[in-house]
Amino acid sequence: MTQIDDVKTDEFETLVLKSDLPVFVDFHATWCGPCKAMMPALEDIAREYQGEIKIVKVDIDAEPKIAETYGILGVPTFIMMQGGQAKERVSGGMTRGKLAAIFERFAGEAQ
Numbered sequence: 489m490t491q492i493d494d495v496k497t498d499e500f501e502t503l504v505l506k507s508d509l510p511v512f513v514d515f516h517a518t519w520c521g522p523c524k525a526m527m528p529a530l531e532d533i534a535r536e537y538q539g540e541i542k543i544v545k546v547d548i549d550a551e552p553k554i555a556e557t558y559g560i561l562g563v564p565t566f567i568m569m570q571g572g573q574a575k576e577r578v579s580g581g582m583t584r585g586k587l588a589a590i591f592e593r594f595a596g597e598a599q
Contacts, residue, residue, distance in 0.1 A: 492527075492534055495544045497551050505572040507542055510594040514545045515555060515565040522581040523564045529584040533591055540595045568594055 492514070495503050504511045514530060516523035534543045548555040548563060558567060558574065568576040568590060576590060 492530060492543045492545055495546055495551070495554075497553050500546075500551075500554055503542075504544060504569055507569070509539075510541045510568060510570040510575070512541055512543045512591070512594075513558075513567045513569055514543065515548055515558070515560045515563055515567070516545055517548050517563050520563045526564055526581055529587055532584065533587050536588075537591050537595055541591055566590075570594060 493503075495513075504513060514523075514526070530543060537543075546554050548560055558565075562579055564581060565577065565579045567574045575594070578586075578590065
């Protein structure tokens, strides 16, 4: 099973900004119902794109500096990062199909 790790402020640069792979960042909160509802689809996508795209979670309550840096005003918000830059941003819950479409655009684009 592929693990989707929570990223802390002190590891964000190394694990996300300097990653050789595109990184899909899930900005979430423990109290967020839609965030919890998205987890099965995210876990499925993580298995499907393992080795091509990394998925990480950022708890906006535990890591407010990261959330502020990226202007996160609501959750869930997802940002696809590549080469240290935000390439695509989507807010709100979405279907597995919409997630897969985002991943397809970035799969195989390692730095």
